[in-house]
Amino acid sequence: MADSAALRVRVFSLNCWGIRFLSKHCPQRYAMIADLLCREEHDLVLLQEVWSEKDFVFLKKKLACCHPHSHYFKSGVIGSGLAIFSKHRIQDAFMFRYSLNGYPYMAHHGDWFGGKAVGMAILNVDGLAAHVYVTHLHAEYCREKDSYLPHRVVQAWELQQFIRHTSSGADVVIVGGDLNMHPQDLGNRLLRAYTGLRDAYVETEHFDGCEDGLTLIAKNPFISKKDIVPFEKGMRIDYILFKGSSNISIHCDSMSTTQGSVPDHPYPYSDHEALTAELRVDTHTQTHTQHEPGRDKRSGHQDSAAGKVAELVDILTEARTEVKVGLHCAERMRYTATRTGVMGLALLFLELAIVAVAWLALGTEQPFPRASFYLLGALCLAILLTTSLLYIFYTMEVKSLQGAEDQMRLAVGSLQEKLRDVPLAQLHKFQRGPPEGQEPSSCGPEE
Amino acid sequence: MADSAALRVRVFSLNCWGIRFLSKHCPQRYAMIADLLCREEHDLVLLQEVWSEKDFVFLKKKLACCHPHSHYFKSGVIGSGLAIFSKHRIQDAFMFRYSLNGYPYMAHHGDWFGGKAVGMAILNVDGLAAHVYVTHLHAEYCREKDSYLPHRVVQAWELQQFIRHTSSGADVVIVGGDLNMHPQDLGNRLLRAYTGLRDAYVETEHFDGCEDGLTLIAKNPFISKKDIVPFEKGMRIDYILFKGSSNISIHCDSMSTTQGSVPDHPYPYSDHEALTAELRVDTHTQTHTQHEPGRDKRSGHQDSAAGKVAELVDILTEARTEVKVGLHCAERMRYTATRTGVMGLALLFLELAIVAVAWLALGTEQPFPRASFYLLGALCLAILLTTSLLYIFYTMEVKSLQGAEDQMRLAVGSLQEKLRDVPLAQLHKFQRGPPEGQEPSSCGPEE
Numbered sequence: 001m002a003d004s005a006a007l008r009v010r011v012f013s014l015n016c017w018g019i020r021f022l023s024k025h026c027p028q029r030y031a032m033i034a035d036l037l038c039r040e041e042h043d044l045v046l047l048q049e050v051w052s053e054k055d056f057v058f059l060k061k062k063l064a065c066c067h068p069h070s071h072y073f074k075s076g077v078i079g080s081g082l083a084i085f086s087k088h089r090i091q092d093a094f095m096f097r098y099s100l101n102g103y104p105y106m107a108h109h110g111d112w113f114g115g116k117a118v119g120m121a122i123l124n125v126d127g128l129a130a131h132v133y134v135t136h137l138h139a140e141y142c143r144e145k146d147s148y149l150p151h152r153v154v155q156a157w158e159l160q161q162f163i164r165h166t167s168s169g170a171d172v173v174i175v176g177g178d179l180n181m182h183p184q185d186l187g188n189r190l191l192r193a194y195t196g197l198r199d200a201y202v203e204t205e206h207f208d209g210c211e212d213g214l215t216l217i218a219k220n221p222f223i224s225k226k227d228i229v230p231f232e233k234g235m236r237i238d239y240i241l242f243k244g245s246s247n248i249s250i251h252c253d254s255m256s257t258t259q260g261s262v263p264d265h266p267y268p269y270s271d272h273e274a275l276t277a278e279l280r281v282d283t284h285t286q287t288h289t290q291h292e293p294g295r296d297k298r299s300g301h302q303d304s305a306a307g308k309v310a311e312l313v314d315i316l317t318e319a320r321t322e323v324k325v326g327l328h329c330a331e332r333m334r335y336t337a338t339r340t341g342v343m344g345l346a347l348l349f350l351e352l353a354i355v356a357v358a359w360l361a362l363g364t365e366q367p368f369p370r371a372s373f374y375l376l377g378a379l380c381l382a383i384l385l386t387t388s389l390l391y392i393f394y395t396m397e398v399k400s401l402q403g404a405e406d407q408m409r410l411a412v413g414s415l416q417e418k419l420r421d422v423p424l425a426q427l428h429k430f431q432r433g434p435p436e437g438q439e440p441s442s443c444g445p446e447e
Numbered sequence: 448m449a450d451s452a453a454l455r456v457r458v459f460s461l462n463c464w465g466i467r468f469l470s471k472h473c474p475q476r477y478a479m480i481a482d483l484l485c486r487e488e489h490d491l492v493l494l495q496e497v498w499s500e501k502d503f504v505f506l507k508k509k510l511a512c513c514h515p516h517s518h519y520f521k522s523g524v525i526g527s528g529l530a531i532f533s534k535h536r537i538q539d540a541f542m543f544r545y546s547l548n549g550y551p552y553m554a555h556h557g558d559w560f561g562g563k564a565v566g567m568a569i570l571n572v573d574g575l576a577a578h579v580y581v582t583h584l585h586a587e588y589c590r591e592k593d594s595y596l597p598h599r600v601v602q603a604w605e606l607q608q609f610i611r612h613t614s615s616g617a618d619v620v621i622v623g624g625d626l627n628m629h630p631q632d633l634g635n636r637l638l639r640a641y642t643g644l645r646d647a648y649v650e651t652e653h654f655d656g657c658e659d660g661l662t663l664i665a666k667n668p669f670i671s672k673k674d675i676v677p678f679e680k681g682m683r684i685d686y687i688l689f690k691g692s693s694n695i696s697i698h699c700d701s702m703s704t705t706q707g708s709v710p711d712h713p714y715p716y717s718d719h720e721a722l723t724a725e726l727r728v729d730t731h732t733q734t735h736t737q738h739e740p741g742r743d744k745r746s747g748h749q750d751s752a753a754g755k756v757a758e759l760v761d762i763l764t765e766a767r768t769e770v771k772v773g774l775h776c777a778e779r780m781r782y783t784a785t786r787t788g789v790m791g792l793a794l795l796f797l798e799l800a801i802v803a804v805a806w807l808a809l810g811t812e813q814p815f816p817r818a819s820f821y822l823l824g825a826l827c828l829a830i831l832l833t834t835s836l837l838y839i840f841y842t843m844e845v846k847s848l849q850g851a852e853d854q855m856r857l858a859v860g861s862l863q864e865k866l867r868d869v870p871l872a873q874l875h876k877f878q879r880g881p882p883e884g885q886e887p888s889s890c891g892p893e894e
Contacts, residue, residue, distance in 0.1 A: 066656065077842050091861045093854050094608045097546060115846070161541045168738035171614030374821040395524050399562070403521035406538050410518065414538045
């Protein structure tokens with residue numbers, strides 16, 4: 001491979017923790033980030049949690065010379081917090097907002113208001129079409145009892161769907177962001193296995209940074225111990241992922257992370273560590289096998305391909321189970337909201353009936369003190385309104401979970417069809433568990 | 448062109464008007480639709496307004512033999528109403544829910560609850576990758592004073608973005624649905640000009656159906672005159688669109704619509720007319736110039752290409768103006784909600800202050816009758832809650848409109864860059880108006 005013809009792309013990713021008036025030393029940290037970016041002149045800068053547009057505008061002004069092209073993705077009430085800065089012209093930008101993203105009444109978690117999404121920018125990098133994605137998934141607040149897991153799995157599913165379907169025309173695909181998932185978490189495996197994206201930290205030839213590539217570390221002064229429970233040292237939840245098209249090979253030559261403190265500064269850039277990856281793109285030959293099972297037509301390695309498809313079926317089955325758990329939970333919550341609403345309505349009717357009876361029996365004293373009557377009435381109406389809103393919200397949650405599960409079932413069916421094309425011996429070797437997604441019918445209907 | 452090698456694809460599209468208990472003769476009409484589909488055996492059936500999943504399941508059972516593959520797209524509270532039935536295996540399905548879709552408090556219009564979206568299914572049609580899209584955009588309730596126009600323009604923008612970015616790997620692209628836009632409406636021009644999709648009604652060699660291809664006609668018994676004001680005969684808002692990849696040519700051999708009544712039945716299939724298009728797909732040669740300006744690299748006809756790019760810039764400028772009008776309106780509504788909320792809060796404080804003063808000046812009689820006190824308090828709280836919800840909603844609307852406008856500005860910049868590559872003489876010939884989206888800066892920052 002002639003190294004001279006190789007293109008080098010330096011990618012930077014950071015969750016900026018930019019909640020105005022709540023995150024510590026926000027303006028100072030943005031100034032530090034701007035200085036770093038001006039100095040380092042990365043090709044691509046992928047930022048998350050730039051919650052305030054004013055901060056984006058501040059960065060845009062500061063980076064006008066080194067990163068003349070930028071895009072800020074707007075979503076939700078205060079989001080999406082995603083921003084891209086680039087040396088290369090951004091030709092097109094598109095955004096997919098995840099269908100599920102926590103609950104509005106969990107205001108202290110705030111994810112719902114962030115309108116979490118995946119942003120895509122199409123760039124021309126020295127004649128190559130680079131599709132660059134930046135994303136931020138729902139946070140994990142308690143690993144032991146993670147009530148947001150189904151939402152995050154659906155987000156990971158939608159993320160891989162979006163990347164897979166929008167990257168057909170790309171020479172180079174680069175994804176950066178805070179996935180809020182550990183390397184072996186279900187959503188992460190689903191994303192990598194389905195898209196064939198490779199993890200820069202795993203693939204890099206040289207690494208300089210936190211032990212095990214951690215990006216949320218105990219020794220960062222903005223991190224408290226309870227943020228990283230049950231992990232003592234920290235966790236790896238921020239990633240730079242990449243892949244090339246069939247006639248492009250990409251390698252990660254080096255990767256680095258910040259390590260908590262910043263020389264000559266009293267505090268770090270953020271509560272997350274920043275990632276930098278140097279990718280080498282070679283257009284000469286195809287040296288890396290494409291992992292994408294949905295597209296892999298050319299590979300002669302049927303063995304390996306069948307293995308990957310079987311692995312993907314397993315991951316998908318696991319994801320479907322998780323989504324079904326979420327579905328069960330959402331349906332139960334909707335039922336509770338309905339029941340409470342009905343009780344509120346019954347109470348209101350009861351109150352009105354008692355008053356009406358007393359009123360009809362003229363002369364009888366009102367059974368309610370007037371204040372109690374109005375208070376109880378207001379309470380009933382408040383219950384009715386709240387439960388109605390909750391019913392609508394949970395119905396939308398149920399629909400989204402069902403929709404994702406339907407898409408997953410369809411995908412499992414397609415993958416199993418692929419496995420059937422593989423010689424029987426290999427099929428037995430790789431496939432575990434009975435075929436799914438097929439309804440017994442003389443005509444073989446399939447949704 | 449050897450006709451023997453051509454592939455024929457018959458596509459059907461219908462807005463089913465399937466609101467259970469509200470739409471007239473719903474079960475009977477679904478039975479009629481099922482009979483029609485079983486008899487006609489189209490390759491692809493694209494349905495809209497199948498609001499109830501029960502009706503989808505009914506169709507699925509009825510069509511199990513002729514259309515063994517299907518997918519129902521779930522979205523919103525009662526939607527998305529989109530369904531695909533196919534003779535060919537559906538390999539993958541994905542959905543994009545539009546970021547704007549009316550207002551939840553306009554419950555009588557109902558669009559918000561439908562969670563309008565575009566559904567995509569990837570099919571293998573005799574070895575060709577067919578990307579099939581079904582969609583339904585926000586309805587137009589009053590053409591003269593259409594308050595939903597900015598939402599529909601953003602939907603059309605997102606629709607073209609979704610189709611353009613997800614169809615790179617497709618041999619054949621087919622779009623069917625109720626766009627709720629007339630052929631020359633802004634959103635429709637934007638969609639066709641940007642994607643290069645061709646209108647089956649315009650392109651067909653043989654047409655059999657309503658005059659001018661109308662799909663909402665005065666003589667349909669479910670249509671009242673006010674539904675089609677100011678048009679006497681009706682309007683064309685349902686479409687089948689198509690295009691092929693660079694080495695595929697597609698022609699529409701024939702197209703038909705139903706014409707209100709159905710022989711041997713007392714009423715039509717729906718309030719909309721059904722569309723059927725017979726497409727001929729030829730893989731031999733590229734006989735049709737690709738219209739997509741964003742991709743057109745091979746075309747030698749620089750003149751024509753530059754003309755199309757300039758036209759697209761004009762359409763985009765028009766769309767941006769419309770989105771800005773919507774943005775202005777949304778910001779005004781948000782301001783009104785904020786002001787009302789502040790007044791509610793002030794009233795509450797005033798009431799509490801009066802009572803507190805009276806309470807502190809012991810012995811003074813309470814200035815309020817107790818009932819009025821509670822009623823006024825409840826009213827203030829109701830105002831506060833409602834305006835808070837409205838503030839959140841309008842902020843999300845503002846973000847979505849701003850996001851779409853940002854993407855459009857970026858697109859205009861890219862297209863103008865393209866125009867700059869065209870020789871100066873042609874540029875003068877085609878480009879109208881001053882360049883946009885460029886901020887004066889020594890470093891040329893661009894968002």
